[in-house]
Amino acid sequence: MKIRYLHRKAGLTLHVLLTLLPLAAGAVYALLYSVGLAGSLAAGFTLRYWESLVSRGTLWQTFAYSAYIMGVSIVLSYASALAMVISARGRLMERKGSRIFYLPLAMPALVLAFFAFRFLSGGGWLASLAFGSGLIASPQEFPELVNDPYGLGIIFVHFLLAFAFFSIYLDRVYANERIEEQVQSAQLLGAGYRQSLRRVVWPMILRKTWPAISLYGLFVFGSYEVPLLLGRSTPEMLSVRIVRMLSRFNLDDRPEAFAIVFAYMMLTVLLVFLLRKSKGGLR
Amino acid sequence: MKPVTGKILWALLASLFVLPAAYLLLLSFSASWHFPLLFPDALTGKWWSLGFTSRFALLGSMGLSLGIAAGVSLLSTFAAFFSSRWMALSRYRSALLLSAYFPFVLSPVVLAAATYIFFVRLGWNGTVAGVAFAHFLIAYPYAVILFSGYWNERLLTMDALAATLGAGSFQRYRRVLFPLSRGVLALALFQTFLISWFEYGLSSYIGLGRVPVLTVEVYRYISEANPHVAAVASLLLVFPPLLMLWVNKRFLIRLI
Amino acid sequence: MRKRTTNKPAAGRMGLAALFILAFLSGSCRQAGSREARDPLQMSWEEVLQEARGSSVHLMMWQGDPFINRYMNEYVKPKLDSLYGIRLVLLEGQGNRIVSQVMTEKEAGIRRGGIDMGWINGETFYQLRQIDGLFGPFVEKLPNSRYIDFDNPFIAFDFQQAVEGYECPWGNVQQVIIYDSLRVPDPPRNLEALAAYLKAHPGTFTLSNDFTGMTLLKAFLVELAGSPDTFYGAFREQTYLKYSGMLWDWINGHKKYFWRRGETFPDAVAPLHQLFISGELNFSMSNNDAEVDNKILQGLFPETTRAYVPDHGSIQNSHYMGIMANGANKAGAMVLADFLISPEAQWRKADPAVWGDGTVLATEKLPPEWQKKFASIPHRKYSPGRAEIGKKAIREFDAEYMIRLYEDFRKKVIEN
Numbered sequence A: 001m002k003i004r005y006l007h008r009k010a011g012l013t014l015h016v017l018l019t020l021l022p023l024a025a026g027a028v029y030a031l032l033y034s035v036g037l038a039g040s041l042a043a044g045f046t047l048r049y050w051e052s053l054v055s056r057g058t059l060w061q062t063f064a065y066s067a068y069i070m071g072v073s074i075v076l077s078y079a080s081a082l083a084m085v086i087s088a089r090g091r092l093m094e095r096k097g098s099r100i101f102y103l104p105l106a107m108p109a110l111v112l113a114f115f116a117f118r119f120l121s122g123g124g125w126l127a128s129l130a131f132g133s134g135l136i137a138s139p140q141e142f143p144e145l146v147n148d149p150y151g152l153g154i155i156f157v158h159f160l161l162a163f164a165f166f167s168i169y170l171d172r173v174y175a176n177e178r179i180e181e182q183v184q185s186a187q188l189l190g191a192g193y194r195q196s197l198r199r200v201v202w203p204m205i206l207r208k209t210w211p212a213i214s215l216y217g218l219f220v221f222g223s224y225e226v227p228l229l230l231g232r233s234t235p236e237m238l239s240v241r242i243v244r245m246l247s248r249f250n251l252d253d254r255p256e257a258f259a260i261v262f263a264y265m266m267l268t269v270l271l272v273f274l275l276r277k278s279k280g281g282l283r
Numbered sequence B: 001m002k003p004v005t006g007k008i009l010w011a012l013l014a015s016l017f018v019l020p021a022a023y024l025l026l027l028s029f030s031a032s033w034h035f036p037l038l039f040p041d042a043l044t045g046k047w048w049s050l051g052f053t054s055r056f057a058l059l060g061s062m063g064l065s066l067g068i069a070a071g072v073s074l075l076s077t078f079a080a081f082f083s084s085r086w087m088a089l090s091r092y093r094s095a096l097l098l099s100a101y102f103p104f105v106l107s108p109v110v111l112a113a114a115t116y117i118f119f120v121r122l123g124w125n126g127t128v129a130g131v132a133f134a135h136f137l138i139a140y141p142y143a144v145i146l147f148s149g150y151w152n153e154r155l156l157t158m159d160a161l162a163a164t165l166g167a168g169s170f171q172r173y174r175r176v177l178f179p180l181s182r183g184v185l186a187l188a189l190f191q192t193f194l195i196s197w198f199e200y201g202l203s204s205y206i207g208l209g210r211v212p213v214l215t216v217e218v219y220r221y222i223s224e225a226n227p228h229v230a231a232v233a234s235l236l237l238v239f240p241p242l243l244m245l246w247v248n249k250r251f252l253i254r255l256i
Numbered sequence C: 001m002r003k004r005t006t007n008k009p010a011a012g013r014m015g016l017a018a019l020f021i022l023a024f025l026s027g028s029c030r031q032a033g034s035r036e037a038r039d040p041l042q043m044s045w046e047e048v049l050q051e052a053r054g055s056s057v058h059l060m061m062w063q064g065d066p067f068i069n070r071y072m073n074e075y076v077k078p079k080l081d082s083l084y085g086i087r088l089v090l091l092e093g094q095g096n097r098i099v100s101q102v103m104t105e106k107e108a109g110i111r112r113g114g115i116d117m118g119w120i121n122g123e124t125f126y127q128l129r130q131i132d133g134l135f136g137p138f139v140e141k142l143p144n145s146r147y148i149d150f151d152n153p154f155i156a157f158d159f160q161q162a163v164e165g166y167e168c169p170w171g172n173v174q175q176v177i178i179y180d181s182l183r184v185p186d187p188p189r190n191l192e193a194l195a196a197y198l199k200a201h202p203g204t205f206t207l208s209n210d211f212t213g214m215t216l217l218k219a220f221l222v223e224l225a226g227s228p229d230t231f232y233g234a235f236r237e238q239t240y241l242k243y244s245g246m247l248w249d250w251i252n253g254h255k256k257y258f259w260r261r262g263e264t265f266p267d268a269v270a271p272l273h274q275l276f277i278s279g280e281l282n283f284s285m286s287n288n289d290a291e292v293d294n295k296i297l298q299g300l301f302p303e304t305t306r307a308y309v310p311d312h313g314s315i316q317n318s319h320y321m322g323i324m325a326n327g328a329n330k331a332g333a334m335v336l337a338d339f340l341i342s343p344e345a346q347w348r349k350a351d352p353a354v355w356g357d358g359t360v361l362a363t364e365k366l367p368p369e370w371q372k373k374f375a376s377i378p379h380r381k382y383s384p385g386r387a388e389i390g391k392k393a394i395r396e397f398d399a400e401y402m403i404r405l406y407e408d409f410r411k412k413v414i415e416n
Helices: A002-034 A048-056 A058-087 A098-106 A109-120 A125-132 A152-176 A179-188 A193-221 A225-230 A238-246 A253-277 B003-028 B046-051 B058-089 B093-105 B108-122 B128-148 B153-164 B169-180 B182-198 B201-207 B214-223 B227-247 C002-026 C045-052 C066-084 C095-107 C122-130 C143-147 C191-200 C211-225 C237-257 C269-278 C291-297 C330-340 C343-350 C368-375 C386-390 C399-414
Strands: C056-061 C087-092 C117-120 C168-174 C176-180 C283-286 C305-308 C314-323
Touching: A002 A253, A002 B058, A002 B093, A002 B108, A002 B128, A048 A058, A048 A253, A058 A152, A058 A193, A058 A238, A058 A253, A098 A152, A098 B003, A098 B227, A109 A125, A109 A152, A109 A225, A109 B003, A109 B214, A109 B227, A152 A179, A152 A193, A152 A225, A152 B003, A179 A193, A193 A253, A193 B093, A225 A238, A238 A253, A238 B108, A238 B201, A253 B093, A253 B108, B003 B227, B046 B227, B058 B093, B058 B128, B058 B153, B058 B182, B058 B214, B058 B227, B093 B128, B108 B128, B108 B201, B108 C095, B128 B182, B128 B201, B153 B169, B169 B182, B182 B227, B201 B214, B214 B227, C045 C330, C056 C095, C056 C330, C066 C087, C066 C330, C066 C343, C095 C117, C095 C122, C117 C122, C117 C330, C122 C314, C122 C399, C143 C330, C168 C330, C168 C386, C176 C291, C191 C211, C191 C237, C211 C237, C211 C283, C211 C314, C211 C399, C237 C399, C269 C283, C291 C305, C314 C330, C330 C343, C343 C368
Parallel strands: C056 C087, C056 C117
Antiparallel strands: C117 C314, C168 C314, C176 C283, C176 C305
């Protein structure tokens, strides 16, 4: 018994080391680098990299843009998936051919982004269609859908992935939580269909799926290859910006990049804690 | 929803979901295909045969990716299976589980950027083992989270019962826990496989271009303006998950 | 007995994982590996060849062009293997990635780095020299270096900095603007004409936010200043501020007529070419003056594509191979460098059907049979002649100009 207890303890220590150590080490290094205490540019403690980031507003811009992409992608995909599931009364996946909902999940984001570029760009397939039907006379007239100011291309890919995911997921929640029965009993008690949606279905599903929404949102927030292919020079999403700054010619960019890394890591830690504190949050 | 509009919507969705794969398939077989052609002007198999020549060596990349993903999947699933069981019995269960969420939600490429210096120190950057270890760092927490809901009262009781009846821990794993957990183990194996198989940013960052996993190759052909070979490589990347979809669609539902 | 077997799987797994962790913590370096290399600069060439045999060379280079990749993979790789028993491994990455990698290795205290050799340009050369990242002087050691045309200032100086044997010239090119003669019968020859063209055809021109685009900006600077002499010599802050200020004003003034109103720029030449092919852009550009032949042969550009150098001239520069000071295989890298400047490798590379890269050899120094071969390289069909555009060649400026252009193009144009 004693030996078993020992190896359990060792295993769990290992677990903590595997999950927290790389992150903690990375965060400490990033912090030290950003204040001039680590790296080949280190020349003693300084806050000038942070000041320059904050004063130029680029830090906020990057976070705000990533949050915007996250918000729009998640709200759009969640809302449309929920609408589908509710209108199918939680039996969406029982329909014939529902297997196609799984198709986007079989595609890596990189491949979908590549497809989106070929499909949506000014010289792409949709533009060819518009040209063939006489809507546009040249590629320049086609609306900007990739590398565009509103991140439409990025949102399109995230929407495709998240919509498929949420449809399947919500459909399962709808069935598992016996929501249909709740709706019926609410209606028996005199509630209208709309009322039962607002009072019963919506709160129940939201409470149940809140953690999944948040986690998915964080993935979109940190996504890399999609904005790398479909984004524009500025503003950039977080991961793209960090990687670009770390490999710039201007060596001053490195400490600033590490400052963003640190800020992002701290933000994630904070969000995970908040998520855990929130009702129905992480288990 | 009226049946007609419902059908139209359904058809629209179906085409949206099928479109990417269909388009890439056609692209991989087209001699050239550019604005304003709606369909390629001629079909050819040359990109596929070219993809497997020594210059492109896509088969080698596919093998490498398969190997890394299989290794990562096995290691992370079983490591997580053990640790999640110990966790379920631990006083610090929720704190331990929480620690798995951090690497899980962080952008993999940022994780790579932040820890790159350590990989370099260890000489693991640009090596297959280094890339595999980096994949493990994100696949393992995922598996832990997947298993965390699995160790319920009933299972733990059965385990304890087997122990009271005199089974050693090895026997309990072999005779009780593994057989009971076949479904969830398969799920974890496939999903951690996909995490590794799909990973681009982390692989390219840690791999230093020396570890040509399939995603890195796809990106290379895209940036070389070689869309046809990029389409071939993309399809190779999509093929195993499609196979999984055919075997058991549940395997694809994952949060990454 | 039973106890022992029961704990085995868990213990084994733990041991393995503990190994990972320990390695992660301790940061034991890769130094300890294989043979401790002697300094190849102290060896005879025979010894260098001996030392290199059976080794692998890791070359980091830009791999954005199928022709170049094919030349490396289908010609250089097998040749290097059969002649010298060296395995060539290509790593994807441009100058900035090389600098970043070498810096990280320095920060980690690694003496045997992951890159042996890099395909570099002036600004990378400058930065690597600054952080003592380059090995040398090694060029004189290479037997084939006796053919290199070091009398040519476009080769002996890289961004105004004397090469001094720390990088080996590989090719010499001049920037050209690419256009489709069908769509643009009379391409603009100066900034004024370009402005007029942009107003008449908004959205059809842009530049890439990379080395090629910055090289075009240098030619614009020359037109604004009236003469390239303004920028020759060491970096002068006043000169830079004055003319770059004019440049940003000009670009920002005409930005709204650029592709996507100048709010975003393609980040490399490959996407620029793609936009040109798809018809979104009427112009592309290249630092390889034979690019048009190369791309028409690939079937990517229409046959009506042409290239030219505007009146303000364009930058002619050389590209080089540098060996990393912390590279693990310097001998192998030297053999590779020597092979790349061999008459045969240079001759093959100069063929427009292979790559079309200008040679760095002084062909008159070569043995007669090679002189003949160089003279009979198939002529370009669509690209302008080298001699003709060479009259409008501008030498590279001090690297500091390039670094500042990169920086300010982002801050004053893109983020403006």
